[in-house]
Amino acid sequence: MLPPMLSQALCLPWETALNFALRHDPATLVALKPHSGKLVCLQLQGMGAVYVRLLENGVGLSLSNDAQPDVILAGRPADFAPIALAEDKAAALMASPVMIEGDTRLATALSHMASALEVDWEAMVSPMTGGLIAHQLGQSLRGLMSWGQQTSATMMKASSDYVQDEVRWVTPAPLLERFACDVDQVRLRADRLAARIALLEQARQSERESSVQEKHPA
Amino acid sequence: MSEEKTTHFGYQTVATEQKQAMVADVFHSVAAKYDLMNDLMSFGVHRLWKRVTIDMSGVRPGNKVLDLAGGTGDLTRKFSRIVGPQGKVVLADINSSMLNVGRDRLTDQGYVGNIEYVQANAECLPFDDNSFDVITIAFGLRNVTDKDKALRSMTRVLKPGGRLLVLEFSKATNPVMSKAYDLYSFSAMPVMGKLVANDAESYKYLAESIRMHPDQETLKGMMEEAGLVRCTYHNMTSGVVALHRGIKP
Numbered sequence A: 001m002l003p004p005m006l007s008q009a010l011c012l013p014w015e016t017a018l019n020f021a022l023r024h025d026p027a028t029l030v031a032l033k034p035h036s037g038k039l040v041c042l043q044l045q046g047m048g049a050v051y052v053r054l055l056e057n058g059v060g061l062s063l064s065n066d067a068q069p070d071v072i073l074a075g076r077p078a079d080f081a082p083i084a085l086a087e088d089k090a091a092a093l094m095a096s097p098v099m100i101e102g103d104t105r106l107a108t109a110l111s112h113m114a115s116a117l118e119v120d121w122e123a124m125v126s127p128m129t130g131g132l133i134a135h136q137l138g139q140s141l142r143g144l145m146s147w148g149q150q151t152s153a154t155m156m157k158a159s160s161d162y163v164q165d166e167v168r169w170v171t172p173a174p175l176l177e178r179f180a181c182d183v184d185q186v187r188l189r190a191d192r193l194a195a196r197i198a199l200l201e202q203a204r205q206s207e208r209e210s211s212v213q214e215k216h217p218a
Numbered sequence B: 001m002s003e004e005k006t007t008h009f010g011y012q013t014v015a016t017e018q019k020q021a022m023v024a025d026v027f028h029s030v031a032a033k034y035d036l037m038n039d040l041m042s043f044g045v046h047r048l049w050k051r052v053t054i055d056m057s058g059v060r061p062g063n064k065v066l067d068l069a070g071g072t073g074d075l076t077r078k079f080s081r082i083v084g085p086q087g088k089v090v091l092a093d094i095n096s097s098m099l100n101v102g103r104d105r106l107t108d109q110g111y112v113g114n115i116e117y118v119q120a121n122a123e124c125l126p127f128d129d130n131s132f133d134v135i136t137i138a139f140g141l142r143n144v145t146d147k148d149k150a151l152r153s154m155t156r157v158l159k160p161g162g163r164l165l166v167l168e169f170s171k172a173t174n175p176v177m178s179k180a181y182d183l184y185s186f187s188a189m190p191v192m193g194k195l196v197a198n199d200a201e202s203y204k205y206l207a208e209s210i211r212m213h214p215d216q217e218t219l220k221g222m223m224e225e226a227g228l229v230r231c232t233y234h235n236m237t238s239g240v241v242a243l244h245r246g247i248k249p
Helices: A004-022 A026-035 A077-085 A091-093 A103-115 A121-129 A129-165 A173-215 B017-040 B046-057 B074-083 B096-108 B149-159 B173-195 B200-212 B218-224
Strands: A039-042 A048-054 A058-062 A071-075 A099-102 B006-009 B012-013 B062-069 B090-092 B116-121 B132-138 B158-168 B229-235 B240-249
Touching: A004 A026, A004 B046, A004 B229, A026 A048, A026 A058, A026 A103, A039 A103, A039 B006, A048 A129, A048 B074, A048 B096, A071 A077, A077 A091, A099 B158, A121 A129, B006 B017, B006 B200, B012 B017, B017 B046, B017 B096, B017 B173, B046 B074, B046 B132, B046 B158, B046 B229, B046 B240, B062 B074, B062 B149, B074 B090, B074 B096, B074 B132, B090 B096, B096 B116, B132 B149, B149 B158, B149 B218, B158 B218, B173 B200, B218 B229, B218 B240
Parallel strands: A039 A071, B062 B090, B062 B132, B090 B116, B132 B158
Antiparallel strands: A039 A048, A048 A058, A071 A099, B006 B012, B158 B240, B229 B240
16 A cells, blocks of 8 residues: 555646546536535555545545545446446446445446536636637547547447458357347256156155055055 | 743743743734745645545544644635535634634635634633544644643544544654754744745744654653544654544544
8 A cells, every 4th residue: 555645646636637627517516516525435456446535626536545435336447438438327337347335326426427527628728728729629629539439439330340240250249149048048948847847756756655655554 | 939830832941821822923923824834844745744634534424523723724625525514614723813814715715604613722622522523633733732631622522433633743753854854944944934924933933843742652642641542643754744543432
């Protein structure tokens, strides 16, 4: 564990940057308000814990805290990204390997906030560059982000089609689902059959016992 | 012939009843430039010391906190955001000038609603027994005339299970750091005080009062003597500052 002073010194710039960004996203600040004062602990596997104190006008970060966290989210850093990107946060949170301890509603609300985060970059840079340049920068940035999103989505789709349909390294999802469904059906039928055989065995056993009793009454 | 009780005021020995007024004069004099001087003298590190104090306080929403000798309200501001509207923070200081600066600053910044301001002497706190979940005294205990009495008073108003945190200058654990710190505090600090706050004497007192303050182990013993349990301390910046923590059983 890092000495408290060092951990505070490490957290301070991140906290300042995060709060600076949050100040330019009023919607997230409004969403944070009902959770003000609550403490979230992110247990990042192989990296240690990060405590996030939710406040009315931002967040406080620290690497140690003596208060009991309201919710603990434990997992690998890579496990958290799919939750933030998923449409159904609650379902994604439950299905993910991230371990949740404590207030799960708070965890879902945080996940919603993270994905809805929309920082007004233009407003952020305009005091330094002026409105016109900030607008141009903002448009370029938005264009770049939009291009990045489209390109990554196209790349994902093309790669998926290639490995599934062209080279057939991976079974397509619908086929896999149908196969899994068939396996489930077979398993269910086998279980039913086993139960039925057991029942028949039991009936035969009791019949045998009653016939023995009839032949040799006590 | 009655023997007059004496105490320390920096390196001077003064009558016990004089110390309070002398300390008051120091803080009346430095109140306006207190925050600026803190930043200059500690190179801003006092902010990290205070952040550690907040994290180790275990404070939660709805708690009642006493920020004793709270001065210009650094800790109160942070506590106020955490305890929320259901909780309460009492900023107490014996010095009216410091309290006024703290109250004006916090009010101007919009910290209202869950903060109360009380001018109080740490030795006889005007609060009911078992009133607070957390009490902090940051850089204030060394100015108190009767430290044992103040610690007993704090223990009295603390709820069972509540925490007392004492953030105070202490004894540097590293000999090199100790020498450098001595040199800095006795030569640079009064000069800075003269240049910025136009008061070299108050900052000379500050340096002297730090040397006269009990070291880490002695203060820990005093806290145990006052009735606190599980007393521990954490040295920061090589022991230049120590954060003591004790729990009321």
